[in-house]
Amino acid sequence: MRNLEQITGQRLSHYINGQWHEPSNGEYFDSLDPTNAQPWYKVASGDAQDIEDAVSAARAALKNPQWQRMSQTDRGHMVRRLAQLIDENREMLARIETRDNGKLLRETRAQTTIVPDTFSYFAGAADKLEGTTIPLNKPDMLNYTVREPIGVVGIIVPWNSPLYQLAWTLAPCLAIGNTVVIKPSEHTSASTLALMDLVEQAGFPPGVVNVVTGFGPVAGEALTRHPHIAKIAFTGSSETGKRVAANAASHLAQCNMELGGKSPHCVFDDADLDRAANGVVAGIFAAAGQTCVAGSRIFVQESVYDAFLDKLLTRTRQIKLGDPTEEGVQVGPLAIREQLEKVTRYVEIAKAEGATLLSGGKPPEDPALSEGWYFEPTLFTDVDNSMRIAQEEVFGPVGCVIRFSTEEELTELANATEYGLAAGVWTQSMERGLRFAREVESGIVWVNTYRAASFATPVGGFKNSGYGSHNGLESLREYSRSKSVMLDYSGKAQDPFVIRVKE
């Protein structure tokens, strides 16, 4: 697999039909390093022609007997081989991602440990996708179902956790026997392209996995509009998700939508406040707040409000910002310039709305960080849940603290959002925790923990956070379809003009 040096300054092409493929328009653009805003490598600017080539290759691969007729067990072995290769190269993949999106090396290392486990998990499931036999009220009639691949799946990935988010779709897709066209984020294509070196080594037939890089409104749009795409798995903003779903609807492609969030993170008066403060810090400041599950609305019960805020503020002020590859650094830069601009804009909006800036709210003063897209961990108080800062996804290190008094009020406030991806609650009362988990409208609920995740845990957003789920055995259903087979073994000629309803 290529390494950091082999990427630096290079032009990276698409990967189509098992070959490195120059962009049809000959155009490349710079991918920038978030620690210094300098160009790192050049990435191919894909267009409709490249998407056409990739989808054609993926369609042909679906019918290639080497893939179509491969036994489920052998397909599982192949996916497991890929898992093994990723595991052997995980340190380099982590370094590539950190260089590309500025996420802490500690975190990309953790993620690239989960990625091979995700592929292994679905490799094991490859030959366990069973159909059913259906008892009918007709004698001499056998009815069974089989689950088969859907077809060509388009996978659109954002920049915050490229391989981790790719794995939860790519692994089940391959285990089931689909073929795919991946469109990584224009900001972070390097790790996905490096992964293709491993896909090749693992022995996947040409065309099973294809990558077209480039901009969303061009390459992404062409992918979602392509009539031969059977399903789109999209991870990104709700706004773009709606557009993608509309495009997919024009040719009746299915969608799996993992979109934005404005997650409530709630602290009751009976919580262990130290643990809760750590959890809340992790929820909003880990990965510089650039996670879809960021616990950006921090609800604190009135009676512990001051005590909790004190702990939260102390921890927030201790956060060490800096180069994401350095030991001891806790928060790196924002991944892209647009995010720095967006976060800055939202801080101004919050101030104008009357929220009180308690901490942060600006780039750090340290001259060593002045070239990168760094932003101080930021807390607002005196926030009302109806303010824009409490309703719109900032996708940065900005938490707003909101008071509540009763459990009923909390549930109402927590659910008063267009989103429904994640929620967290800190309490020592099991009853309270379980009641909250029942009442809150979100795809995942954490009790006395936050950001815990597993490839075995199915998660999917509610409301504007999307639909369909990723991870867990449920994914096998997401990326397969059911076929019903009916067989008459009566040996009798039937009345050709009457449906056999009942004997």
Ligand code: TXE
């Ligand atoms: O996301 P987009 P962006 C949120 C977050 C962030 C905002 C904008 O709030 O500030 O989105 O980020 C591709 N047809 N999240 O602009 O636009 C694009 O190329 C098809 C939350 O990066 O959603 C990229 O590969 N594809 C989120 C992917 O969609 C299109 C993660 C995501 O881009 C397209 C990222 C189009 N018309 C951002 N336009 C999460 N929930 O994890 C863009 N794309």
